[in-house]
Amino acid sequence: MNLMETIIRIENLIFEYKREEEQEVVRAIDNVSLEIPRGSFTAIIGRNGSGKSTLAKNLNALLLPTSGEIWIDGYNTRDPESLWQVRQRAGMVFQNPDNQLVSSIVEDDVAFGPENLAIPPDEIRIRVDESLKAVGMYEERKKAPHLLSGGQKQRIAIAGVVAMKPQCIILDEPTAMLDPRGRDEVMAIMKKLHQEGITILLITHFMEEAAQAERVIIMDQGRICMDGTPEEIFARSREIRELSLDVPLPVELAEGLRENGIPVPRSIITTEEMVDYLCQLK
Amino acid sequence: MIRDITLGQYYPGESWIHKLDPRTKIIGTFVFLVALFLVKDFWGFLVAVAGLALVIGISRVPLSFILKGLKPVFLIILFTFVINMFMTKGETLVGWGFLVITREGLYNAFFMGVRLVLLIIGSSLLTLTTKPIKLTDGIENLLGPLKKIGVPAHELAMMMTIALRFIPTLLEETDKIMKAQMARGADFESGNLLKRAKSLVPLLIPLFISAFRIAQDLAMAMEARCYNGGENRTRMNAMRYSRRDFLAAGAMIFFVVLIVMERNLI
Numbered sequence: 001m002n003l004m005e006t007i008i009r010i011e012n013l014i015f016e017y018k019r020e021e022e023q024e025v026v027r028a029i030d031n032v033s034l035e036i037p038r039g040s041f042t043a044i045i046g047r048n049g050s051g052k053s054t055l056a057k058n059l060n061a062l063l064l065p066t067s068g069e070i071w072i073d074g075y076n077t078r079d080p081e082s083l084w085q086v087r088q089r090a091g092m093v094f095q096n097p098d099n100q101l102v103s104s105i106v107e108d109d110v111a112f113g114p115e116n117l118a119i120p121p122d123e124i125r126i127r128v129d130e131s132l133k134a135v136g137m138y139e140e141r142k143k144a145p146h147l148l149s150g151g152q153k154q155r156i157a158i159a160g161v162v163a164m165k166p167q168c169i170i171l172d173e174p175t176a177m178l179d180p181r182g183r184d185e186v187m188a189i190m191k192k193l194h195q196e197g198i199t200i201l202l203i204t205h206f207m208e209e210a211a212q213a214e215r216v217i218i219m220d221q222g223r224i225c226m227d228g229t230p231e232e233i234f235a236r237s238r239e240i241r242e243l244s245l246d247v248p249l250p251v252e253l254a255e256g257l258r259e260n261g262i263p264v265p266r267s268i269i270t271t272e273e274m275v276d277y278l279c280q281l282k
Numbered sequence: 283m284i285r286d287i288t289l290g291q292y293y294p295g296e297s298w299i300h301k302l303d304p305r306t307k308i309i310g311t312f313v314f315l316v317a318l319f320l321v322k323d324f325w326g327f328l329v330a331v332a333g334l335a336l337v338i339g340i341s342r343v344p345l346s347f348i349l350k351g352l353k354p355v356f357l358i359i360l361f362t363f364v365i366n367m368f369m370t371k372g373e374t375l376v377g378w379g380f381l382v383i384t385r386e387g388l389y390n391a392f393f394m395g396v397r398l399v400l401l402i403i404g405s406s407l408l409t410l411t412t413k414p415i416k417l418t419d420g421i422e423n424l425l426g427p428l429k430k431i432g433v434p435a436h437e438l439a440m441m442m443t444i445a446l447r448f449i450p451t452l453l454e455e456t457d458k459i460m461k462a463q464m465a466r467g468a469d470f471e472s473g474n475l476l477k478r479a480k481s482l483v484p485l486l487i488p489l490f491i492s493a494f495r496i497a498q499d500l501a502m503a504m505e506a507r508c509y510n511g512g513e514n515r516t517r518m519n520a521m522r523y524s525r526r527d528f529l530a531a532g533a534m535i536f537f538v539v540l541i542v543m544e545r546n547l548i
Contacts, residue, residue: 062502062505062506084510087507087508088508091507092506094499094502094503094506096499098451099451099496099499099503100499100500100503102443102444102500102503102504103415103443103447104414104443104446104447107518108415108518108519111517111518112504112507112509113507113508114516114518115517115518116507116510116515117508118514118515118516121516121517121519121520124516124518125518128518145447146451157503160507164507164508
C-alpha cells in the first residue's frame with residue numbers, strides 16, 4: 001500500500017443498520033471498494049437512501065463497518081487506538097449548519113477542534129485566525145453564529161475542520177440546506193481548499209456541484225454504479241436518468257442542441273463552459 | 283423578530299469592571315453576598331451601598347437598567363417586608379385587631395428589605411457585566427479543584443455553553459412550529475390562562491422531538507471533531523489574572539474589613 005498516493009482506501013465495505021422493532025437488517029452499503037488519491041476532488045452523488053451519507057460516516061469512524069476495512073492515511077478506522085488520528089485526518093462537515101456549531105462565539109467554535117487535540121493556546125490562536133481568513137469569515141469572528149446566514153455558518157463549520165489541519169475533508173451534503181448564494185460560497189471555499197492541497201470528498205445530490213469535481217462517483221442502493229471523470233459520467237446521461245437522477249442543466253442543453261444539429265462538444269458540462277461555447281457560436 | 287432577543291441580561295461595555303477576570307467577579311460577588319449577612323445595622327448597609335455605588339459607577343451600567351432587574355422579584359421583596367412588619371413581637375405602634383405593627387417589626391421589615399435589594403443588585407451586577415460564555419469559563423475554572431472529588435466541572439460548563447448556543451436555535455424552532463400550527467388553525471392567543479397553557483402542549487411535543495434531533499446531530503459533529511470530554515483539553519483563551527484583578531481583590535478585602543469592623547466596633 002502506497003501511503004503517499006492513497007489517502008482513503010475502502011476494501012469490500014459492507015454496512016448494515018439493524019432496526020430494533022422489526023428485527024430487520026437494512027444493508028446501506030453493499031460491498032464497496034474505493035481508493036481516493038491524495039489531493040483529489042471527488043464528488044459522490046446518489047438519491048436519498050443510496051448509502052452515500054452512511055459511507056461518509058464510516059470514513060470518520062462515526063460508524064464502524066459491518067464487514068470490510070477502511071484506511072484513512074494508513075490508519076484503520078476499526079482500531080480504537082487510532083480513532084483520534086482518523087478523525088483529525090479526515091475532517092467532516094455536516095448538512096445542517098445550525099446543529100454542528102458548539103459555541104455562541106464564532107472564533108470559540110473554530111477553536112473547539114484544536115482544543116480537543118490539546119494544541120497549545122498560542123498555536124490555536126494562529127490556526128483559528130488562519131482558518132477564518134481562509135473561509136473569509138475573519139471579520140465575523142466575534143459574532144454569534146445564530147446571527148449569520150446559512151452559508152456563513154457552513155463556512156465556519158469548514159473553518160472549524162480546517163483548524164484541525166486535516167489531510168482530507170469530507171462534506172456530507174454541505175449545501176443541501178443553503179440558498180443558491182450560500183451554495184456558491186461553500187463551493188468556492190471547497191475549490192480553494194482543494195487548490196491548497198487538501199483532499200476533498202463532496203457528498204451531494206446537486207449535479208451542478210458534482211460537475212465541478214475531478215471525479216464523480218454515482219451510488220445507488222449501496223453500490224457504486226458509475227465512477228469516472230465528470231465528462232465520462234455525464235456522457236452516459238441515459239443511464240443517469242434511469243437511476244432517477246438529473247443530469248446538469250448544461251449537459252441537458254448540450255444534448256438538445258446536438259439533436260438539433262449544433263455539434264456541442266461532450267466535454268462541456270458546467271455552466272461557464274457552456275456560456276463560453278455559446279458566445280463563440282455564430 | 284424572535285432571533286433578535288438578547289440573552290441573559292448582559293449590558294455590553296468596555297469598563298474596568300467588564301474587563302475583570304470572570305473568576306474575580308464571581309468570587310467578589312460571593313464575598314459581597316456573605317458580607318451582607320454579616321451586617322447587623324443600617325450603618326453596615328451604608329458601607330455596602332457605598333461599595334456597590336462605586337462598582338456601579340465604574341461599570342457605567344445605567345441605574346435604571348439595574349433597577350429594571352428588580353421588577354420580577356418585587357413581589358418577593360414586598361412579601362418579606364409585610365411578613366416582617368406584622369410578625370415580629372415587640373412594642374406596639376399601631377394595631378387593628380390581630381394585625382399589629384411593632385417598632386421592632388418595622389425595623390426588621392426595612393432591614394430585611396434593604397438586605398434583599400442589595401443582594402439582588404449585587405448578584406445582578408455579575409451577570410450585567412460578564413458575558414454568559416465568560417461566566418461559564420469562570421465557573422469551570424473555579425470548580426476545577428473539585429474535579430478530584432468527582433464534581434463534573436467540565437461537563438457542567440460544556441452543558442451551559444451548549445445551552446447558551448442553542449437557546450436562539452430552539453426559539454427559532456418554536457417560532458417555526460407555532461407558525462406551522464397556526465397555519466393549520468391552531469389558536470395560541472384566545473381563551474383564559476388554562477386554555478392557553480393547554481394549547482401549548484401540542485407545541486412542546488414537536489419541540490422536544492426536534493431538540494433530541496439537534497442533540498443527536500450535535501453529538502455526532504462534536505465526536506467528529508475529536509471531542510473526548512474534558513480530559514487532555516487545552517483552551518484557546520486561557521484565563522489570566524492581571525494587575526486589575528489584584529487591585530479588585532485588594533478593594534474587596536478592604537470592603538470586608540470595613541464591614542467586620544463596623545459590626546464589632548459600633
